[in-house]
Amino acid sequence: MGMEIERKFLLEHYPESLIETGELAVKSEQRIEQTYLAMDDNEELRIRRIEDLATGDVSYTHTFKRGNGLVREEVEYAISESIYSQVAAAFGFTPLTKNRVTADWYGRTIEIDIYDQVQLTVLEVEFASLEEANAFAAPSWFGEDISSQKRYSNKTVWKQLQGEKWLGK
Template structure:
């Protein structure tokens, strides 16, 4: 199982503003529809439909994650459009939708998620080790560190969407 080590920040500026001032360079943008099939306090199973907005190519993934906080185990693989469609039809859930911008910043990559159903923009930064993640000093424009705040997790927001209420 691969490890995902990431920190999340509550971004206050738009990616376009950051790009216009030369702080970041936007590399790509994707449209993501994300649905959870099973969730508990320590594990989740989800599917995604991911469309590259420049090429219009679409892929579908199935992901299992275990753990909480900065480090989680993750298994992700592609599934067919047919399987994705059958899952979506069988469960009838409302997908969480967002645009994901991948950008170059300071010799590394960041991902910025801009959500549709709620007013939320999150910057994610992945690391190769827990030590690197814990010692990283983020620039002020990243915003507040929300890495450990469950109310900003995708699965929490998705669950609120299914219940028809947001906190």
Template sequence: MGMEIERKFLLDRRPEELIAEGAFIRRSEQKIQQTYLALDEQQEVRVRRLVDVDTGEVEHTHTFKQGNGMSREEIEYSITASIYEQLFQASGAVPLTKTRTTGEWNGFTVELDRYEQLNLTVAEVEFESLEAAEAFEAPDWFGEDISSKKEYSNKKVWRDLQNRTHGR
């Protein structure tokens, strides 16, 4: 099982603004739909449909994650469109949709996620080690560090979306 070590920051600006002023260099952009098939406090299983905005290429993934916070175990692999559709339809859920702009800041790969159903944009940076993550000094435009704040986790945001959509 691989380790995902990342820090997340709350942005109050749109990716387009940061690109226009040269604070962030855009490499690619994807439209992502993600649905959780099962989740609890320690584990999650999700599927994603990712569409590359520039090429139109479509990818589908199935992911298992374990743990919370900055460092988690992760297994992710590609699945066919048919398997994705079957799992997505069986879930009966509303997918969480976001636009992910991947680029570079100061030698780091940064993912800016803009959630379409919410007024929320976050920056994510992945690291090779916990030490590198802890030593990272973010620029001012990254905003508040929300790496350990559960209310900003994708699974919490997705669960809130389900409750709002299904009137629970």
């Protein structure tokens, strides 16, 4: 399994002025729909439909994650549109939808997720090691560090979106 080491921040305002000044260079924008198939406190299994908004290319993934907080195990691989559609239809859940803006900020890649169904914008930064993640000094415009706050995790937001349907009622 690969390791995902990331910190998340609650972005209060989209950094339009930083884009205009060139401090933040947008590299891509994607439209993401994701649905969770199974989860517990420590593991999750999800599928995603990802559309590149510049090219229109669409890809589909299946992902398994284990762990919480800054460091998690992650296995992700491509699946076909047919498999994605069959699995999504079989479960019948409402996908969590968001736009993801990937940008370069002084040589570091950041991802900004702008959610549709909830008023939430999150900035993520991935790191090569836990030491690097802990040593990272985020600028104030990143907002509050929410890396360890489960209420902002994708799976928590998705679960709330499902309501009683997720509970099997």
